[in-house]
Amino acid sequence: MKKENVGRRPQIPNRKSKIANRQLQIDNHTPLMNSRQAKIESERCLQCFDAPCMTACPTHIDVPKFISMIRTNNVIGAAEVVKVSNALANTCGKICPEEVFCQSVCTRGKQDSPIQIRELHFFATQREVKRGFSATRRFPASDKKIAVIGSGPAGLGCAFELTKLGHQVDVYDAHKPGGVPRKSIPSFRLAGRELESDTKFLSTFFKVKKQVVDSRTFQRIQREHDATFLAVGLGRDRMLGVAGEKLKGVLPVLQFLEKAKIAPSKMKVGKKVVIVGGGNVSLDAAATAKRLGAESVVLIYRRSEKEMRVWKGELAEARRQGVEIRFLINPVSVIGKSKVAGIKCRRTRLSKQKDKTGRLIPVEIKGSDFILDADTVVIAIGQTIEANWLGDLDRKGGGYVKVREDFQTSVPGVFAGGDMIAGEGTIVQSVSQGKYAARAIHEYLSAK
Numbered sequence: 001m002k003k004e005n006v007g008r009r010p011q012i013p014n015r016k017s018k019i020a021n022r023q024l025q026i027d028n029h030t031p032l033m034n035s036r037q038a039k040i041e042s043e044r045c046l047q048c049f050d051a052p053c054m055t056a057c058p059t060h061i062d063v064p065k066f067i068s069m070i071r072t073n074n075v076i077g078a079a080e081v082v083k084v085s086n087a088l089a090n091t092c093g094k095i096c097p098e099e100v101f102c103q104s105v106c107t108r109g110k111q112d113s114p115i116q117i118r119e120l121h122f123f124a125t126q127r128e129v130k131r132g133f134s135a136t137r138r139f140p141a142s143d144k145k146i147a148v149i150g151s152g153p154a155g156l157g158c159a160f161e162l163t164k165l166g167h168q169v170d171v172y173d174a175h176k177p178g179g180v181p182r183k184s185i186p187s188f189r190l191a192g193r194e195l196e197s198d199t200k201f202l203s204t205f206f207k208v209k210k211q212v213v214d215s216r217t218f219q220r221i222q223r224e225h226d227a228t229f230l231a232v233g234l235g236r237d238r239m240l241g242v243a244g245e246k247l248k249g250v251l252p253v254l255q256f257l258e259k260a261k262i263a264p265s266k267m268k269v270g271k272k273v274v275i276v277g278g279g280n281v282s283l284d285a286a287a288t289a290k291r292l293g294a295e296s297v298v299l300i301y302r303r304s305e306k307e308m309r310v311w312k313g314e315l316a317e318a319r320r321q322g323v324e325i326r327f328l329i330n331p332v333s334v335i336g337k338s339k340v341a342g343i344k345c346r347r348t349r350l351s352k353q354k355d356k357t358g359r360l361i362p363v364e365i366k367g368s369d370f371i372l373d374a375d376t377v378v379i380a381i382g383q384t385i386e387a388n389w390l391g392d393l394d395r396k397g398g399g400y401v402k403v404r405e406d407f408q409t410s411v412p413g414v415f416a417g418g419d420m421i422a423g424e425g426t427i428v429q430s431v432s433q434g435k436y437a438a439r440a441i442h443e444y445l446s447a448k
């Protein structure tokens with residue numbers, strides 16, 4: 001069987017490119033724009049009457065309004081406009097994939113280049129963090145008590161909106177608030193301080209109670225509240241189900257990223273790391289492995305680049321870091337005696353048929369097996385719901401919880417949102433689902 005050279009360095013994009021510059025700035029944890037740049041950028045906005053950017057933003061931030069406020073030097077007002085719509089304003093300002101949301105539909109993009117909406121959003125919210133938050137507004141109190149289980153983006157988005165509607169909210173989480181952005185998104189992309197400033201702001205509206213929810217506590221929480229919102233995300237990594245997966249050196253991706261974020265000095269990776277996957281999470285794992293000192297990092301994906309569901313900036317950054325990305329390769333087994341020595345792979349080709357996701361189905365090519373040297377293998381092929389205490393809630397494909405249009409599950413009074421209902425998504429989508437579920441809960445309780 002042929003052995004392949006995994007140490008080949010791919011071409012590094014021009015350092016002067018916008019993406020490279022932007023990423024360097026992110027690495028240095030500096031604000032992306034200064035006041036002058038923000039003013040100039042805000043003056044490019046056409047203030048469209050139909051504001052496609054506002055429709056494309058899942059939390060429907062009034063983009064033209066906050067940009068016009070930056071233009072007139074009312075930066076704190078601009079931050080208020082962003083924050084009132086999006087509970088994780090700073091976090092989204094830093095890492096929201098605007099290329100698939102607001103910025104993708106910017107009318108100015110048809111003339112020359114789209115307005116840098118996320119950068120302006122971040123400029124405004126960061127300015128407020130530096131100055132201190134405006135006084136908290138009081139909302140008329142209701143006599144309804146709602147439980148929110150999970151304090152990731154969906155849970156926080158829901159709790160914030162519920163308090164704005166005057167309800168009492170009890171938020172429960174096994175960990176500190178923040179969910180995946182706190183635990184798993186690498187600190188070179190999201191420094192702790194952006195999330196901290198959001199959770200500090202939100203803590204003036206509600207507190208998060210530390211509680212590992214299980215079947216018994218879930219029943220108790222339901223009895224003690226008028227409604228419950230579930231937002232426990234996807235905490236379990238999918239594995240490949242191939243031989244050798246239990247060998248020392250094989251790491252599920254969330255475990256790998258969590259350890260690397262919490263205690264990077266204690267985290268050791270081998271010299272030759274192979275990542276299996278084709279999404280943004282696999283790119284984070286690859287870039288993390290590089291930063292932890294791996295000599296070679298190879299990402300293998302069973303389809304071609306066209307089918308990869310990744311943000312272009314992330315892909316370019318991984319390549320800039322020296323990650324080698326190899327397409328049309330399927331892992332067959334992990335090899336080694338007690339620890340990983342390599343990964344047996346098979347080449348694939350794309351058939352003409354598409355799967356449910358609309359992507360071409362890869363077919364293995366007989367007799368094309370080869371071995372990649374590796375001492376660490378990270379499996380990054382997706383996540384599923386970890387909670388096994390959800391009882392009889394109806395599920396859909398992938399095991400995700402089925403909800404109606406108003407985010408209510410098959411159990412009356414129990415609502416759900418975020419990744420656990422839709423699969424792996426984004427922070428802004430989860431915040432948005434939490435926000436609109438809160439409004440639906442408000443209507444449900446008002447009609448009772």
Ligand SMILES: Cc1cc2nc3c(=O)[nH]c(=O)nc-3n(C[C@H](O)[C@H](O)[C@H](O)COP(=O)(O)OP(=O)(O)OC[C@H]3O[C@@H](n4cnc5c(N)ncnc54)[C@H](O)[C@@H]3O)c2cc1C
Nearest residue numbers: 150152153154173174179180213232233418419425426427
């Ligand atoms: C590595 C990685 C990188 C990402 N990068 C980006 C990015 O750059 N931009 C972007 O927009 N999105 C990104 N995402 C996606 C985004 O983080 C998720 O879509 C989002 O966090 C989902 O929010 P959620 O509230 O549904 O769940 P989560 O964020 O998973 O939060 C769930 C919460 O529920 C709690 N919980 C779970 N079980 C229990 C229990 N039994 N008892 C009590 N509490 C419990 C957890 O502790 C957690 O706090 C990334 C995801 C990953 C994995």
Ligand code: SF4
Nearest residue numbers: 057092096101102118
């Ligand atoms: S939250 Fe995201 S989509 Fe919405 S305005 Fe900000 S960058 Fe754009």
